[in-house]
Amino acid sequence: MEITSINQEKTQSNFLKTMFENLKVKFKDTKKIGEDDPRRILHSIKVGFALTLVSLFYYFRPLYDGFGQAGMWAILTVVVVFEFSVGGTISKSLNRGGATLLAGALGVGAEYLANLCGERGEPIVLGIFVFILAAVSTYTRFIPKVKRRYDYGVLIFILTFSLVAVSGARISEIMELAHQRLSTILIGGATCVLVSLCIYPVWAGLDLHDLIASNILQLSASLQGKYMDKPYLQIHKSVLNSKATEESLANFAWWEPSHGRFKLNHPWKLYLNVGGIVRQCACHIEILSGCITNSKIQVVSEFEQKIQPSCVKMSMECGKALKEVSTAMKNMSIPSSSVALHLINSKAAADELKNIMEKFSSSPNEADLQQIMPTLVVASILIDIIEFVEKIVVSVNELAEKAGFKQTQLLHRGIVKPVNNDDDDQLVIEIVEMKKPIGVRT
Amino acid sequence: MEITSINQEKTQSNFLKTMFENLKVKFKDTKKIGEDDPRRILHSIKVGFALTLVSLFYYFRPLYDGFGQAGMWAILTVVVVFEFSVGGTISKSLNRGGATLLAGALGVGAEYLANLCGERGEPIVLGIFVFILAAVSTYTRFIPKVKRRYDYGVLIFILTFSLVAVSGARISEIMELAHQRLSTILIGGATCVLVSLCIYPVWAGLDLHDLIASNILQLSASLQGKYMDKPYLQIHKSVLNSKATEESLANFAWWEPSHGRFKLNHPWKLYLNVGGIVRQCACHIEILSGCITNSKIQVVSEFEQKIQPSCVKMSMECGKALKEVSTAMKNMSIPSSSVALHLINSKAAADELKNIMEKFSSSPNEADLQQIMPTLVVASILIDIIEFVEKIVVSVNELAEKAGFKQTQLLHRGIVKPVNNDDDDQLVIEIVEMKKPIGVRT
Numbered sequence: 001m002e003i004t005s006i007n008q009e010k011t012q013s014n015f016l017k018t019m020f021e022n023l024k025v026k027f028k029d030t031k032k033i034g035e036d037d038p039r040r041i042l043h044s045i046k047v048g049f050a051l052t053l054v055s056l057f058y059y060f061r062p063l064y065d066g067f068g069q070a071g072m073w074a075i076l077t078v079v080v081v082f083e084f085s086v087g088g089t090i091s092k093s094l095n096r097g098g099a100t101l102l103a104g105a106l107g108v109g110a111e112y113l114a115n116l117c118g119e120r121g122e123p124i125v126l127g128i129f130v131f132i133l134a135a136v137s138t139y140t141r142f143i144p145k146v147k148r149r150y151d152y153g154v155l156i157f158i159l160t161f162s163l164v165a166v167s168g169a170r171i172s173e174i175m176e177l178a179h180q181r182l183s184t185i186l187i188g189g190a191t192c193v194l195v196s197l198c199i200y201p202v203w204a205g206l207d208l209h210d211l212i213a214s215n216i217l218q219l220s221a222s223l224q225g226k227y228m229d230k231p232y233l234q235i236h237k238s239v240l241n242s243k244a245t246e247e248s249l250a251n252f253a254w255w256e257p258s259h260g261r262f263k264l265n266h267p268w269k270l271y272l273n274v275g276g277i278v279r280q281c282a283c284h285i286e287i288l289s290g291c292i293t294n295s296k297i298q299v300v301s302e303f304e305q306k307i308q309p310s311c312v313k314m315s316m317e318c319g320k321a322l323k324e325v326s327t328a329m330k331n332m333s334i335p336s337s338s339v340a341l342h343l344i345n346s347k348a349a350a351d352e353l354k355n356i357m358e359k360f361s362s363s364p365n366e367a368d369l370q371q372i373m374p375t376l377v378v379a380s381i382l383i384d385i386i387e388f389v390e391k392i393v394v395s396v397n398e399l400a401e402k403a404g405f406k407q408t409q410l411l412h413r414g415i416v417k418p419v420n421n422d423d424d425d426q427l428v429i430e431i432v433e434m435k436k437p438i439g440v441r442t
Numbered sequence: 443m444e445i446t447s448i449n450q451e452k453t454q455s456n457f458l459k460t461m462f463e464n465l466k467v468k469f470k471d472t473k474k475i476g477e478d479d480p481r482r483i484l485h486s487i488k489v490g491f492a493l494t495l496v497s498l499f500y501y502f503r504p505l506y507d508g509f510g511q512a513g514m515w516a517i518l519t520v521v522v523v524f525e526f527s528v529g530g531t532i533s534k535s536l537n538r539g540g541a542t543l544l545a546g547a548l549g550v551g552a553e554y555l556a557n558l559c560g561e562r563g564e565p566i567v568l569g570i571f572v573f574i575l576a577a578v579s580t581y582t583r584f585i586p587k588v589k590r591r592y593d594y595g596v597l598i599f600i601l602t603f604s605l606v607a608v609s610g611a612r613i614s615e616i617m618e619l620a621h622q623r624l625s626t627i628l629i630g631g632a633t634c635v636l637v638s639l640c641i642y643p644v645w646a647g648l649d650l651h652d653l654i655a656s657n658i659l660q661l662s663a664s665l666q667g668k669y670m671d672k673p674y675l676q677i678h679k680s681v682l683n684s685k686a687t688e689e690s691l692a693n694f695a696w697w698e699p700s701h702g703r704f705k706l707n708h709p710w711k712l713y714l715n716v717g718g719i720v721r722q723c724a725c726h727i728e729i730l731s732g733c734i735t736n737s738k739i740q741v742v743s744e745f746e747q748k749i750q751p752s753c754v755k756m757s758m759e760c761g762k763a764l765k766e767v768s769t770a771m772k773n774m775s776i777p778s779s780s781v782a783l784h785l786i787n788s789k790a791a792a793d794e795l796k797n798i799m800e801k802f803s804s805s806p807n808e809a810d811l812q813q814i815m816p817t818l819v820v821a822s823i824l825i826d827i828i829e830f831v832e833k834i835v836v837s838v839n840e841l842a843e844k845a846g847f848k849q850t851q852l853l854h855r856g857i858v859k860p861v862n863n864d865d866d867d868q869l870v871i872e873i874v875e876m877k878k879p880i881g882v883r884t
Contacts, residue, residue, distance in 0.1 A: 138489040380816070
């Protein structure tokens with residue numbers, strides 16, 4: 001008996017222990033979410049603050065007497081409208097306000113028409129109106145442009161129209177109701193927008209800008225120096241999956257007022273352009289990382305020894321170019337002309353590689369194609385990557401031009417040395433004379 | 443004067459013409475959305491129907507007297523809860539119901555506690571409660587699992603708690619209000635679920651199943667036969683961007699009851715697994731298509747002529763294997779063993795390729811590395827693709843086993859011939875004897 005009870009106690013304490021451990025892990029995970037992005041904690045506090053403000057507003061008698069039951073629409077608005085970014089909050093507030101106004105007016109019209117049809121006809125006419133409006137509006141939600149910008153507005157439109165059309169038949173003071181509801185929605189929406197704007201605002205536009213810059217930096221880290229280092233080549237995986245995030249940020253950014261160095265008509269669409277090319281480049285790096293991980297041949301062939309320096313050079317220079325582009329973007333400046341220099345260097349390395357291959361082909365040798373194939377594939381993909389890096393540079397330059405990024409001084413003059421030592425001076429002069437960054441069409 | 447008025451008329455008619463043309467194009471685009479997926483039109487009609495039903499419910503006096511103002515919550519529930527798929531509708535309905543119940547109870551508790559603090563303390567205590575609950579709940583929305591399954595529930599939780607806590611102080615008949623609101627939400631939610639379930643239901647699970655199968659088919663089309671045909675190689679682009687869709691469908695599918703041959707505990711997560719590998723394979727095909735589009739060398743070298751049949755064979759056999767897998771998946775059956783045959787054939791072609799390369803290397807030749815590089819890269823990527831196709835087969839087999847797909851008869855026995863003609867019989871016998879599809883661990 002004693003043994004059983006001891007065992008029972010043991011099981012119990014074990015159970016408690018595992019539960020405690022589980023809770024600890026969960027708590028740690030939850031804490032990490034806030035540590036990863038402290039703006040999340042701030043956002044939660046902001047929502048709590050806005051809601052408390054509006055709730056107390058509703059709670060105190062004078063306002064309550066003024067707005068009646070409608071006061072709860074202010075609370076509803078805050079809960080539903082407050083988004084993480086300023087753009088999201090503004091988008092939802094404007095959608096809600098506009099849709100309520102429009103649907104309210106239409107609802108009153110429908111009410112009026114239905115009234116003309118007599119007591120028997122009224123519910124039938126109202127039913128038909130509600131059906132047609134709900135069906136047509138729901139269908140418009142499938143149109144990509146509507147879905148992107150006005151999805152929430154259409155929802156509120158259907159809701160308000162139905163409520164006004166149906167409830168109007170009862171309450172008769174429909175105009176006053178509309179007035180009450182609009183004012184309370186205005187109070188709720190304005191509270192959200194003000195809190196979101198004034199207390200540590202989170203700009204979707206800035207987030208998009210930083211996301212693209214950091215994605216470019218991740219490609220750079222994968223290419224630069226880490227050419228042979230496996231763990232680093234995994235970084236870019238998140239880049240491959242950032243499309244949905246980029247698109248939603250661009251949508252929200254469209255609604256944001258001028259902030260910092262982002263003007264009202266900032267070319268947000270071009271960021272999606274850059275993002276697309278960055279993702280294509282990431283796809284190539286993914287294959288490259290697969291090639292390098294797969295090649296298990298330990299014996300380095302003569303051919304591999306010969307071309308490896310060029311491959312490393314190509315990868316490094318592409319990485320450097322991307323790093324400069326990313327840094328320039330982060331600082332909202334036009335990429336300096338040293339980017340062009342890195343590109344020229346990487347292309348020179350590619351040419352060198354081709355020369356080596358030519359020499360290798362013409363000299364009598366016993367090239368084992370199977371053995372040199374992985375090396376050749378790596379070289380070929382690296383040559384493709386140069387092309388994509390150039391495309392990224394062109395698209396970022398286009399963005400920089402359209403967005404009015406500022407010009408930078410040529411800081412790196414003389415520091416970065418081109419590969420071809422023979423025509424060193426000539427190349428540097430060429431670069432220094434280049435006023436516009438490459439890729440900008442004049 | 444006359445000329446001016448004629449000009450004006452001309453401009454006016456031109457303006458009307460362009461406007462009319464524009465409208466026509468927009469109308470066509472909008473019509474196409476419905477033609478692409480007629481379920482969208484049906485969905486719109488279903489929403490209109492459900493909303494009209496609930497509105498009339500609310501409109502008629504007997505029910506109106508019973509529920510009072512709360513009747514509008516039924517309308518609100520229908521508008522917000524009705525989603526395209528059954529899973530989405532059920533998820534939102536259950537979230538809404540559960541959250542309202544929980545938050546209502548907590549709200550009453552908070553009300554009671556605040557009441558104890560006297561008339562002065564009450565608003566302060568209530569304010570603190572609302573603030574803490576809103577902030578903590580908003581924070582939990584950042585936890586991935588909560589975001590995936592209960593995001594809408596948390597929103598309704600905050601909303602209901604605030605409304606009950608604040609309004610309760612006024613109306614005093616809080617229990618009756620709660621009862622009213624719950625019944626109306628139940629009416630709204632039940633209407634949505636019933637309409638969504640009974641009238642041409644759209645199952646998120648079935649959509650996910652079909653999406654993965656069609657993505658595999660698209661890869662197959664890219665590889666099979668279309669190896670040299672440029673436009674076809676573009677098909678798989680949509681595959682690369684389907685991650686977000688797959689994830690949201692899997693989330694909704696989790697909520698769906700047993701339907702057709704999908705049971706309640708269908709392994710939806712495994713679909714995401716397959717989808718991930720399919721996307722990696724699509725990435726390789728993307729590079730392959732780039733290589734083929736880029737190679738502008740018109741002169742076909744001796745080497746290329748020699749290895750091209752093997753390359754075409756690899757690509758074709760991989761494509762055939764994927765097509766079989768896709769068809770089997772579509773029919774919810776375990777991929778037949780002819781998939782294994784196609785894989786063996788493609789591997790045989792890869793071996794053949796290696797043989798040719800070996801022979802080519804040892805024979806005295808003037809291999810121009812630069813000229814043969816693109817061909818080598820294509821060959822190498824095709825060899826990689828075989829590996830991914832095998833991974834897809836393994837993951838689909840795992841899915842088929844866990845999901846209880848049915849076994850198929852060996853329909854293709856004797857029709858598909860392996861590449862190596864020398865050991866033809868031996869191979870076929872091997873396949874016929876294989877009871878389990880390859881890749882299934884026993």
